[in-house]
Amino acid sequence: MESLSVGLCHNKPKKSAATTIVPKDYICTQGDLALIDFVKEIPCEPRVEVVLIDDAFVERKSMECLFQPNAYIGDEVIDCYINLIKAQKHLKCRSGGHVHIENAFQFNFLKRDGDVEIKTEELYPIEDMTQICSVERRVLLYLDHDMVFIPINIRETHWYLAVIHAIWRYKCSIHLIKGLQRQIDMISQRKELKDHRWPDLQVASWPLREIDMGYAKQTDSSSCGLFLLNYIEYWTGDELSHSFTQDDMSHFRKKMAAILLSSDLNKRRDVEILENPTDSKKRKLLHVLHDSKVVYEDEEGPITQADLKKWFVDDWDKIAPIKVSNDGCTNDFLMVGLSTKDMPVTKADSIDVLCDYIMAIEDDTTLEYVLMPWKFNGCHALFVIDHVKKHVTFIDFTPTQDWCKHMTYKRFAEEIIMASKKYKIAYSKKRSGWAEDIFKWEHTIQTGVPIDLRGFNTRYLVLQAMAMWGNDRRMKFVGDAKIVRRNFVIDLLNYEDNSCRYAIPANIQQRLIDIAKKD
Structure with a gap:
């Protein structure tokens, strides 16, 4: 993959304050498509990390959301691109002030802490100093910035961006503010919070502002994660530094895959395909077992692939249909x-x-x-x-x-x-x-x-x-995967409440029991 990444150059995320993003920056080049086609050849299983940027990673399976036009963008992909944005120093200081960008996970804690039915001492017991110190570090980090961007994920439904702007004194989401206010209050009781950038610490009382993004609006049902990332990249505090459209986002889906894969910050650029599933010879070896293949053998003799097919496919089809009870909750x-x-x-x-x-x-x-x-x-x-x-x-x-x-x-x-x-x-x-x-x-x-x-x-x-x-x-x-899988099947077939158990010939049932006992 590294050889395919050489020579690829992308303007996104913005490489400098002077960089102008144009529509073609959202569209894949031939080099991008070649890299994407290479990665598509990597099987989703076994699990392979194809992107690792700072503390965020994307496995091949999770990358699939960028290859499917109507897929919901996963938080692994969101976090990796956010880390690319954070790596651009000029994007940390914008016309609206200094910016801190949260990861996609932090919202869960802020939302949890906003539950008024749970007491603060229950969330953060005094003896749990690890959690308290973690919250203190985060609160101090927020107070040291003029703006805080927090991605919000309504799971598998919608992404949107919450902004806390200390200079303009506004917030763009009420869902997480209660949790943040509770964290600030808890830390302020432990230490004096001074020499920070915020006008006051009563963030819950700041006005709520809903921002109209003009033409940069989602018109489909699946691009919200792509819009979110571009809002994070372009929002200055009072406007977007660059305009973009739904059509741009449709192209950006694949483009982002190429950007993540080819980034110099991606520690997994050297990933290789160990088995190519499109190779017809290898595919045949992987999926077709010869009838004479011995899958198990003991003093009773060998069991071949043909035996299994005869017992559990051919002979099974000859048995009268069996009604299986679906009562109860097992x-x-x-x-x-x-x-x-x-x-x-x-x-x-x-x-x-x-x-x-x-x-x-x-x-x-x-x-x-x-x-x-x-x-x-x-x-x-x-x-x-x-x-x-x-x-x-x-x-x-x-x-x-x-x-x-x-x-x-x-x-x-x-x-x-x-x-x-x-x-x-x-x-x-x-x-x-x-x-x-x-x-x-x-x-x-x-x-x-x-x-x-x-x-x-x-x-x-x-x-x-x-x-x-x-x-x-x-x-x-039991560490041997073959034995584990075999015993799993045997246990299912021999299970006393298996309604289909009597349909298995008695001699085969006994053979299965004998095999299981050998381990």
Whole structure:
């Protein structure tokens, strides 16, 4: 990829105050398209980072939103481009004053802190100095700038920009101001806030201003993230330094992919394709197994691909149709229902699934803990919610990324916030008046678990963890991926409540049981 990036030159983000952005700067060149075509050849799985700019990264799968004309722009892409903007020194000082640009994640904390039903001492216990000091640093950072730009993401729905302007004394969003005001008040009680750029610290009382961007308005349903980034790049405090249109943004979607990939700041420019899925010979090897291929062998003899096809495809088709009961709420259904981050369902749907499961618990007063699988960045992780100790354990089987190695908790904070909201709503249906917030409970990231570098087998590792949790012994995972996958299929086929189990010939059932026992 690095060789394709050589010679590519882009004017965006603006390279200097004198740079004039014209329509062609939003349009891909032949060199841009060649680079994009190269990256498209990289499979979405296994997971490959193709962009790493400062502390923000984009994996190949997340890059797809820039290749699809109507896709919603993900926060990984937003943060990477924001880091490119922040790298331009001239964009830190504009006619409206000095600018601080937040990342796409910070809004979640400001919104949470704006909830008047939660006391400040509950959000920031006096013994938790790490959180308090983190807020103090951020408040002081804001006060040292004339303008603060905060991207707001209404998840999978809309992006827009909130601006706090100290010189003109206005704000452009009321949603996050309550949270910021609470943080300022908390820090001002701890230390005297002086020698700052703001006229006063009562930001909640500043007038709210809705800005008309003129021709730079979105007219489709999916370009809001692209408009957001250009507002951040061009807003001076009272106007846009450059005009742009919906047509420009339609072109900018792909252009941004080329800009991110080819940037000198991208530490992943040297990524290579290890297996080319468009190579017909390799594709055949990957997807077609010869009938004589032996997939398992023991003293009973070999099992070939042809045997599997005969047992579970050809012979299965000859069996009379079987009616499968869909009554009740099983743990399998719970797993599917809660792993919905990348599925087209609403928040209400997810809460309903969790609520149904909790309502099925016969005596909630004796509930000790809940094991809750969660789909996270294309892989699976596990929440262990301990009601007795008021403790949440997060079990993740993927490597810690560079951008959060100094603070591993940062990687999971958004997921815990999201899970806590759904859990609170669902559990309150079972126990009227239950007002606990698991986000406020103590959190631990489980150590000593296997790491799946490619992310292929995390769901199987989650199932192993669920089976072993609570036995008061150190968890021992099966590390061989082939054995894990094979045993998973065998367990499903042999499961006593499998309504289709009797349709499997008895001798094959026994063979499956014998195979499972060998491990």
